[in-house]
Amino acid sequence: MxxxxxxxxxxxxxxxxxxxxxxxxxxxxxxxxxxxxxxxxxxxxxxxxxxxxxxxxxxxxxxxxxxxxxxxxxxxxxxxxxxxxxxxxxxxxxxxxxxxxxxxxxLPVSISGFTDFSNSLNHVQNAGRAILNDPAPPPGFFYFPIGYTGRASTVVVSGTPITRPSGHFYDRANPTPKTVVYGPCRALDYEMELGVVVGKPFQWGSGKGISANDAEEYVFGFVLLNDWSARDIQGLEMVPLGPLNGKAFGTTISPWIITTDALAPFRVAGPGSEPRVELTEHLKEEKEGNFDIVMSVEIIHPPASTSTNGHAGSGEYEGKTISPVAISSAKDLFWSHRQMVAHLTSCGSDLRTGDLLGTGTVSGAEEGSYGCLLESTKGGKQAVKLADGTERVYLLDGDIVRMSAVLGSEGSGVGFGECIGEICPAKQ
Structure with a gap:
């Protein structure tokens, strides 16, 4: 439903x-x-x-x-x-x-492949401060949209339960000496993203890829995307090859694809319209590359037994508390969806109809605009206070994460609806 x-x-x-x-x-x-x-x-x-x-x-x-x-x-x-x-x-x-x-x-499309980028300068700086105490972005960030290949097999439609994954990670309860343990994830997070759905396929036979200026011909539309992340599992496996099981257990997308025709009136120039370095020709854009998409994330959870505060749920969420966590905007993404397509095809990669390209976490620069708990909790070092006074560092079993987005403002008549998933206990 x-x-x-x-x-x-x-x-x-x-x-x-x-x-x-x-x-x-x-x-x-x-x-x-x-x-x-x-x-x-x-x-x-x-x-x-x-x-x-x-x-x-x-x-x-x-x-x-x-x-x-x-x-x-x-x-x-x-x-x-x-x-x-x-x-x-x-x-x-x-x-x-x-x-x-x-x-x-x-699921609106049969997903051929999933590639996740990291297009938000705010996110990489916030995450850098949280993990390494260093906001410097990766070396290639200003030259091209960085990304990795994800798992298409575990992309699910909104409303599908997400089982807490198990994997290898450092036992933070006993940090000295460092001990690797295997068990249910203890640092389960969401990532608020947009997903770009490829329409027209592209076969790399002409000797060159797609330019950013031509890329929209290959884009059918956008969905909301929650790139669920097991931060402890991801943290151990990241070096040297990047994430695998810390991301592979589930990715949720909203059921409705918002077409590029519906998005067109909301074009805006992003911060990447003023490059920090000289871009290669295929990444240069002649018109506004971003959209004014205002995104929000909430955690829906059992209320504190002694609390009368918070936003009370109704209907299917009756008896639960709805806690707004963050509001951010996709207009602040440094790299656009067209540049994602251009970069991916520049090396010789084909595109298939149904390919899914994630923007990476959409975050702002200030408290209340962070698109994941890793940023909000400073890498798990401080808790986030929810609407009823309870706290979260990372997600608990039974927590429901709901994302939503509108174009421009609530009165525009163009939005994404919801992207929702509930955390279920790990399989024993």
Missing amino acids: TSPSYAHHFSINNLPFGVASRSHDPQCATRLHNTVIFLGVLQDSGVFNDIPDLPKGILSNATLNEYAALPKPLHAAVRAKLQSVLVDLDALPENSKADISSAKMH
Whole structure:
């Protein structure tokens, strides 16, 4: 199920794409306020007959991959048709619509590969201070967007429980001498990110990759992304090859892909528009590369038994406390989504439809804008106080992490809804 609380994110100006089911098999869908519209049913009823190049039955697929790979003009034509017919929901076939509370959401695309970048200068500086007491970014940071290859096999849709991972880490309870132990993670964290979903595939056969100025042709849209992180496991395995099991156990994405057409009015120049070094040609951008996306993260948790403070949950969260933790903005990312695509393909890498590219943690420079607990707790050295007075250093079993984002402001009518996951105990 998906919460109806975000109806205002899904106006006629948004019209995202996802995969949903109710009484039938999963198929491509969109959302208008709290109504899910099944696009396969609309296509079968003839709504898109005046778009002759739209392949028959494509919107009845259980993933968006085939549709996402279509040329941008076809996407624009489908969007325009939807904006014209959805002004009167009552005129649609009855079996083409459902309330969001009765629809089941699925992974929107079959994910071919997952690459996670680290595009926020604020994040790398905050994390550097927390871990090494040194805010200096990695040597290559100002030259190209740095990243690593993640695990596509454990990317899950919002609402899927996340099992606390087990692995090897230093036993901080007995720091001297350093002892490596194996067991359930003791430093489980979230990372508030955006995910870029590749639409049009790219085959590296021309002898050069995609330039940043051409990269948007290959981007279908954006999702919210929670790159769950086991900080203790990650800390031991990072040197010399980077993260593996500290990240591989789960990545959550929101169910609705917000298209580049819906995002376009919210373009802004990011801090990287004034480079610190001379960029190579394929990374140079001629127009604003970032979007004004305001992102937030909350921890939903059992209340303190003696507390009457905090934000009381209702509905499915009745009896729990909702604690806002951070608000940040993607407009502050140093590297853009187009530069991510350009850098990844510059070395000879192909792109496949459904590839997922993470921006890395979206963070600000001040308290209350940090996109992960590693930053907020100064590397686990100080607790974060929640709304009811309880504290967290890292996540506890039963904690629910909810991320959300809007374009510009709450009144824009364009948002992402929610990206949510609950921590379950480690398998014994």
